[in-house]
Amino acid sequence: MDISSTDTLTAAGTPIRVLLAAGGTGGHVYPAIAIADAVKKMHPSAEILFVGTRDRMEWQTVPKAGYEIRSIWISAFHRRLTPQNLLFPVKLSVSLIQSYSILNSFAPDVVVACGGFASGPIGWVASKMNIPVVLQEQNSYPGVTNRMLAKHAAAIFTAFEQAEEHLPGDKVILSGNPVRKRLSAVSKEESLEMFGFSGSKKVLLVLGGSGGARAINSAMKENLEELHDCLDLQIIWQCGEKYHSELSSELENKDYPNLRLLPYIDNMPAAYGSADLVLTRAGASTCSELMLLGMPAILVPSPNVAGNHQAKNASAMVQAGAAEELREENLSENLSQVIKKRIFDDEALTEMRKAMKSLARPDAAKVIAKEIFTLAGKETQ
Structure with missing residues (x-):
């Protein structure tokens, strides 16, 4: 032809x-x-x-x-x-x-x-x-x-x-x-109310993508007591539909009143609006949302993607001062320490927000x- x-x-x-x-x-x-x-x-x-x-x-x-x-x-x-x-x-x-x-x-x-x-x-x-x-x-x-x-x-x-x-x-x-x-802005107060959270405690938003992320879920499960009880964080944990039933059963008899374990999040503007820090993969769409909203983030690049592009996305955002990177192989052992270092440092969070916003288009x-x-x-x- x-x-x-x-x-x-x-x-x-x-x-x-x-x-x-x-x-x-x-x-x-x-x-x-x-x-x-x-x-x-x-x-x-x-x-x-x-x-x-x-x-x-x-x-x-x-x-x-x-x-x-x-x-x-x-x-x-x-x-x-x-x-x-x-x-x-x-x-x-x-x-x-x-x-x-x-x-x-x-x-x-x-x-x-x-x-x-x-x-x-x-x-x-x-x-x-x-x-x-x-x-x-x-x-x-x-x-x-x-x-x-x-x-x-x-x-x-x-x-x-x-x-x-x-x-x-x-x-x-x-x-x-x-x-x-475009993710519409939702006030912090309104967002916290939607999740039944207090304004006096920090909020960690954990995103695993629509399918969830096994490594992030595993690390969160191992560190949940430290994050929830010792650091006194309020946590929105989007674990993915295929992991939700199993995790719900495992945590059923545990007392985590400030945990919201969800298969997916319908109201992303409210989730972002309530969060002080986001723990997430470094996929392009998620990175774009973080930039648009100026959300400080801890990025966990997936090692199972073509061209290792998530690691390169994360590296670019870390270089800009907008995020911190945690590699999957060290995730469980370092997670609580890194979150503690970032989420209670208001000055550092402000600088990360500015850096993240500067990347947005x-x-x-x-x-x-x-x-x-x-x-x-x-x-x-």
Whole structure:
């Protein structure tokens, strides 16, 4: 198939058409939705299409956000020899054909690739069809898909300055990570009341992500008596749905009146609003929320992610003075000591808040959307 000569640009007066490719995790999908929302806000008649895979979170999340999604048959390539890798060449070939079909029928003005394996075939085929490709990289160390697509991109938007070291510098625009729903401010007093907490005691917020984090949960369980009883902390502990039942049973006969053990948190603004310090992983979406709200944090990077990008995210925030890092291998033995050192030092917390806020770029989605319109030769409303 000859895809190099395909004419993909529409007339200047017609609504902009934007295709977004993202998948696998919330770190890729939520920024893509934020960009789509920003495009729609600038031009309500804009036509938006997502591309992802049927067996990952985007297949449910994107339609809930109000957007159409189509699938390609791609999956991750494992770094070790697995039976799934034997099928990868077939999946890649099929995905390239599917990508061409989707791009040819939708005829986007611009393709936005936000990372994840679904972005690879779409971004590559779009570049061969002379469709402008925009990359959005959430982490301080770019994922393999975005590194491969970088030479084909018209613009690359990053959240961390360190990402530029691994990308074509003349294409990089430091924009920050788009956050889909701006976390509305909730007063400290109102937030504490929602959790039944006192204003006279410090609040520790523990986040394990939607699936929870086994290492953080294990360390919290080992240190809970010290944190709750000895340090007299109020604790919101989001442990993940798959761990909640077991932890609830183990703690059922213990007396922890200032502990709120939750599978997930529906009201994140109140959780952040009540917290003095956050213990969390260093995923891109979480880091963006911390920056936006100026939340002091102790970061525990997951060692089980591609490219070790969480460690690099944490390192960038530590260098800025916004966070402290705890490695997973030393987590249980050092947790109480580090929390005690930070949470009762009001001066240090104030400096961390300032540093965290200085990293925030709340208009990231708007900045990216404007560049999309420029590349498409369209005018915003």
